[in-house]
Amino acid sequence: MKRRVAVLGATGIVGQRFVQLLAEHPWFDLELLMASERSAGKRYAEAVHWVLEKPMPRIAYELQLHPIDIEMLSKEKIDIVFTALPADVARDLEPQIARKGIVVVSNASSMRLEPDIPLLNPEVNADHVEVLEAQKRVRGWSGVIAKVPNCTTAILTLTLKPLVDEFGIRRVVVSTMQALSGAGLTGVPSMFILDNLIPYIEGEEEKVENESKKILGSVKSGRIEFNNNVEVTASCHRVMVLDGHTEAVFVELNRKASVDEVAKALEEFKGNKIRGLDLPTAPSKPVVVRKEVDRPQPRLDRMEGNGMSVVVGRIREDKVLNGVKYVVVGNNTIRGAAGNGVLIAELLVRKGYA
Ligand SMILES: NC(=O)c1ccc[n+]([C@@H]2O[C@H](COP(=O)([O-])OP(=O)(O)OC[C@H]3O[C@@H](n4cnc5c(N)ncnc54)[C@H](OP(=O)(O)O)[C@@H]3O)[C@@H](O)[C@H]2O)c1
Structure with a gap:
């Protein structure tokens, strides 16, 4: 029915x-x-x-x-x-x-x-x-x-979950380049954003930092306990892109992993929590990994999986955090909303x- x-x-x-x-x-x-x-x-x-x-x-x-x-x-x-x-x-x-x-x-x-x-x-x-x-x-x-x-958090946590499961995560640093549509229909006047970038989105950084811990948390006695083993810090910026948030992500892992292992974990992430439920809007691959040096890009990648997949590229070793760094693009009004x-x-x- x-x-x-x-x-x-x-x-x-x-x-x-x-x-x-x-x-x-x-x-x-x-x-x-x-x-x-x-x-x-x-x-x-x-x-x-x-x-x-x-x-x-x-x-x-x-x-x-x-x-x-x-x-x-x-x-x-x-x-x-x-x-x-x-x-x-x-x-x-x-x-x-x-x-x-x-x-x-x-x-x-x-x-x-x-x-x-x-x-x-x-x-x-x-x-x-x-x-x-x-x-x-x-x-x-x-x-x-x-x-x-929150849209940025939905995109980010799809990529963090496979890393938490495979390697464990301690700290995450994320710097975002967020689309105009994220601010709503009348959100950012053209005089403010044309030929420009706005390095502030009210409340956004706190949302990314707190909501990620809740999403990666677990249920105990009818309540969700935040995952406080993961620390997240964010810097959020509005850019002159219509749709599709881009995030540069730096992750400290619990155990050492090669770039290939990280790429494999992301690529093979099937979203086990909903497997077998046959949900019409679920994408076949929630995370798509691209190998080209100049991908992902919002204009080219925001409709991957009908806008429900996020696209990861530029996976590299991060020597400072003893982990990995990568770029992810996701559709803020579809996967993010x-x-x-x-x-x-x-x-x-x-x-x-x-
Ligand atoms: N844009 C995104 O990518 C995104 C992502 C995740 C979450 N969100 C959240 O989703 C919500 C909607 O965002 P949006 O970007 O779609 O905003 P929007 O383009 O500004 O649209 C707001 C909607 O709310 C209605 N509305 C405003 N004030 C109202 C009132 N007092 N009573 C009843 N209806 C009212 C508007 O109706 P009228 O046209 O009649 O004014 C319009 O339909 C927000 O809470 C936002 O934070 C947005």
């Missing part, structure tokens, strides 16, 4: 990706779109400033945009709500939706670090869904909330939560 789904924040960059990915999804029927009062009452095609590379799906054209309305979600028997709202709007709203018995898959940063809220990058930590039982019991919700990690959200919803369906 197909699940009835809604997108909240449907007119923004992440909302548009959700609409694109859900329009023809085999398990989900896109029933309701909601956004701010500015858009409410208009047809989707009329209200949205569509910016994605492919045309707007036909099914979305005539859908009407509603203001956020929790009663309407219940009345329309929505099973899953995908939220792409600013964090300050999501903070109070999402628990109210979960209380109504609806599954919430959220991109907003609110509640991401709470120990009973799974922060899912399914190939890395699908087992964290376990905490949902405790979440429902302790909070008294009949629905649940699952969070999509809506695509990961849809994959999480598929996981929740398979696990019986949706």
Whole structure:
């Protein structure tokens, strides 16, 4: 039976990706779109400033945009709500939706670090869904909330997980070059970014440093314990690229490994945590390794695996950290946001939560 789904924040960059990915999804029927009062009452095609590379799906054209309305979600028997709202709007709203018995898959940063809220990058930590039982019991919700990690962190942790499993990791240094779409539809004025680079993204470094430890953590007694054996430090920068975050990563390993061993571990990472579940949005290779000296590049590599794979290149020995260094590119609005959200919803369906 197909699940009835809604997108909240449907007119923004992440909302548009959700609409694109859900329009023809085999398990989900896109029933309701909601956004701010500015858009409410208009047809989707009329209200949205569509910016994605492919045309707007036909099914979305005539859908009407509603203001956020929790009663309407219940009345329309929505099973899953995908939220792409600013964090300050999501903070109070999402628990109210979960209380109504609806599954919430959220991109907003609110509640991401709470120990009973799974922060899912399914190939890395699908087992964290376990905490949902405790979440429902302790909070008294009949629905649940699952969070999509910060975009930079989702891309980074897909590459860290195989290294943690094979060699162990002590310290990670990451310097990012992040795409404009990561700042939202009206995020960075052209006068600020053309011919320029902005060496500051509010709150981003803390998100990468804290969320990575949670995603690489483990479940104990209904709570997620952060992996404090791994130290992460980040410097985040906005660059003049439309889509696709690039990250230069430096890793101190617990045991010495050659460049070939590291490449093999990354290339052979299958995302065992979701193997056999047959999730439609899961890429066949979550991490793709390229050998060319000048790859990965955002324009060439951001659509690998339909935007769900990350691409790693320039793997080299790091003599200072006694480990390795490499460059990774990932699609921030797909693997880092809506695509990961849809994959999480598929996981929740398979696990019986949706
Ligand atoms: N962009 C990315 O790569 C990315 C990656 C990971 C996570 N995120 C997170 O995902 C969320 C959405 O990001 P975005 O980049 O899509 O932002 P965006 O382009 O600015 O879109 C924001 C959306 O929220 C709606 N909205 C704003 N204020 C509202 C209000 N008071 N009530 C109801 N709806 C409201 C907007 O509707 P109107 O059009 O009607 O104003 C729009 O649909 C944010 O929390 C962001 O941090 C973004």
